[in-house]
Amino acid sequence: MRGVAIIGIGCTKVGEHWDKSLRDLAVEASLRAMEDAGLYDADYVLVGNMMSGYLQNQEHLGALVADSLGLQGAGAAKVEAACASGGMAVHMGCQLIASGAADSVLVVGAEKMTDATTPEVTKALAMAEDQEYSAYTGASFIGLNALVARAYMKAYGVEPEDMALFSVICHKHALDNEFAQFRFPITVEAVMNSPIVADPLHLLECAGIGDGAAAVLLASLDGARKIADAPVELLASTVSTDKFSLHQRDDLTSFKAARASAEAAFRRAGLRAEDIDVLEVHDASSALGLIALEDLGFAERGKAAELIRDGGIEIGGRIPTNTFGGLKARGHPVGATGVYQIVELTRQLRGEAGKNQVGGAERGYAQNIGGAGTTITAHILGRVD
Amino acid sequence: MSVPNYLREAPRRQRMEGTRCKGCGAIHFPPRAVCDRCGGRDLEREELSGTGELVAYTVIMYPPKGFENQAPYAIGIVQLKEGVRILSQIADCDPMELREGMRVEIVIRRIREDGGFIEYGYKFRPV
Numbered sequence: 466m467r468g469v470a471i472i473g474i475g476c477t478k479v480g481e482h483w484d485k486s487l488r489d490l491a492v493e494a495s496l497r498a499m500e501d502a503g504l505y506d507a508d509y510v511l512v513g514n515m516m517s518g519y520l521q522n523q524e525h526l527g528a529l530v531a532d533s534l535g536l537q538g539a540g541a542a543k544v545e546a547a548c549a550s551g552g553m554a555v556h557m558g559c560q561l562i563a564s565g566a567a568d569s570v571l572v573v574g575a576e577k578m579t580d581a582t583t584p585e586v587t588k589a590l591a592m593a594e595d596q597e598y599s600a601y602t603g604a605s606f607i608g609l610n611a612l613v614a615r616a617y618m619k620a621y622g623v624e625p626e627d628m629a630l631f632s633v634i635c636h637k638h639a640l641d642n643e644f645a646q647f648r649f650p651i652t653v654e655a656v657m658n659s660p661i662v663a664d665p666l667h668l669l670e671c672a673g674i675g676d677g678a679a680a681v682l683l684a685s686l687d688g689a690r691k692i693a694d695a696p697v698e699l700l701a702s703t704v705s706t707d708k709f710s711l712h713q714r715d716d717l718t719s720f721k722a723a724r725a726s727a728e729a730a731f732r733r734a735g736l737r738a739e740d741i742d743v744l745e746v747h748d749a750s751s752a753l754g755l756i757a758l759e760d761l762g763f764a765e766r767g768k769a770a771e772l773i774r775d776g777g778i779e780i781g782g783r784i785p786t787n788t789f790g791g792l793k794a795r796g797h798p799v800g801a802t803g804v805y806q807i808v809e810l811t812r813q814l815r816g817e818a819g820k821n822q823v824g825g826a827e828r829g830y831a832q833n834i835g836g837a838g839t840t841i842t843a844h845i846l847g848r849v850d
Numbered sequence: 851m852s853v854p855n856y857l858r859e860a861p862r863r864q865r866m867e868g869t870r871c872k873g874c875g876a877i878h879f880p881p882r883a884v885c886d887r888c889g890g891r892d893l894e895r896e897e898l899s900g901t902g903e904l905v906a907y908t909v910i911m912y913p914p915k916g917f918e919n920q921a922p923y924a925i926g927i928v929q930l931k932e933g934v935r936i937l938s939q940i941a942d943c944d945p946m947e948l949r950e951g952m953r954v955e956i957v958i959r960r961i962r963e964d965g966g967f968i969e970y971g972y973k974f975r976p977v
């Protein structure tokens with residue numbers, strides 16, 4: 466297996482891009498990544514996206530984006546795994562490079578959500594769930610998050626304010642991220658006073674609706690050394706799945722796929738949680754942020770709230786987390802999110818994170834979740850010296 | 851949901867038809883072709899009791915398309931007597947009075963109106 470490296474990164478701001486189509490967003494992020502790499506070519510184009518079929522009536526995104534970039538002839542496909550579509554696209558890209566099937570792969574995650582009404586988007590997001598036995602009940606995706614949050618709070622005596630603090634820190638980190646959707650500070654009190662979306666979760670602790678695209682250009686590690694000034698290596702790329710529906714699992718307070726993908730990734734990279742300097746987790750709601758810290762080994766079971774209260778996930782803390790705002794504040798353009806995480810970790814490892822820079826960051830970890838803990842990807846990135 | 855799909859799902863929606871693994875005795879809902887406990891493929895149909903207890907619940911304030919005129923409504927995970935867990939709306943209740951461990955039973959109700967026809971299926975209500 467060949468080593469895999471990131472030689473270019475690019476993204477759009479997350480937000481309401483009424484003047485840009487899904488294609489425009491994907492092209493903008495891709496061109497930035499190729500410009501960053503100084504290489505306008507790719508053997509493969511993989512597009513991470515969840516909802517284009519329903520929201521844009523557009524499928525076949527692989528060839529659509531490849532053609533728009535002038536890359537006719539490249540292999541191309543859409544990669545879909547609900548909210549983990551982006552992480553899964555990066556994972557598939559890694560397989561193509563590692564196996565030698567491709568020397569360069571453009572992975573672009575893109576989602577266009579704001580042309581539809583909130584009930585339409587809520588229905589589209591619920592397509593991640595079993596249509597005949599979950600979505601059928603009227604469960605929203607945040608509703609399933611709420612079941613997890615309630616079980617977690619009850620199991621460990623976690624207070625709503627403890628969970629809200631996670632989202633407050635995400636907002637703080639987004640202040641200096643020019644690509645973030647929500648660049649304003651919030652307080653725990655503001656979260657608690659915001660409307661309930663699905664009890665116990667409030668509006669200000671749930672990821673919102675936004676458009677955006679992020680791209681990475683992958684190459685073999687040996688090839689990357691010739692092209693890029695500062696390549697970042699993908700030390701591990703893993704994925705694990707669980708029983709499809711949340712309600713089929715005995716434990717609602719931890720995700721088996723998170724633990725399994727993390728264990729495999731750490732083994733592959735020959736590292737432990739203590740070796741990670743910067744972390745990106747999938748905080749579709751505040752509760753998932755806390756659970757991720759525990760599932761990935763950064764806090765003991767039931768103790769994530771302590772880590773957060775002690776400043777542990779802030780820049781300068783023990784394990785700086787979601788340093789550009791995470792899903793909550795950078796924004797969650799669903800199929801793009803997993804690629805945004807890789808772009809952001811790469812900025813950290815290159816020392817290009819500006820005011821959000823984690824000093825001496827050498828290794829980063831990204832967790833991307835599809836469905837209610839159903840498909841989970843893990844990526845560990847390392848600086849190449 | 852399409853009419854053919856509605857008709858196909860009726861045994862599950864209206865009678866809680868699941869499967870039992872002849873190898874290990876595990877019960878499944880919805881019916882499976884492969885046992886999720888032992889991997890066995892020798893399964894038989896079994897109608898479930900429709901009674902159990904509430905494991906977790908929430909109240910949906912922002913519903914998906916198709917459920918707008920029902921909100922707010924409670925959904926919950928119900929563990930049936932047989933040990934199987936299912937997701938369901940919790941009907942006939944004041945959501946403020948729901949509690950984990952509360953006993954619930956199946957009731958056949960209108961699920962939604964979609965494209966001019968009315969879907970019926972299971973919900974659960976406190977006993």
Ligand SMILES: [Zn+2]
Pocket residue numbers: 871872873874875876885886887888889890
């Ligand atoms: Zn069995």
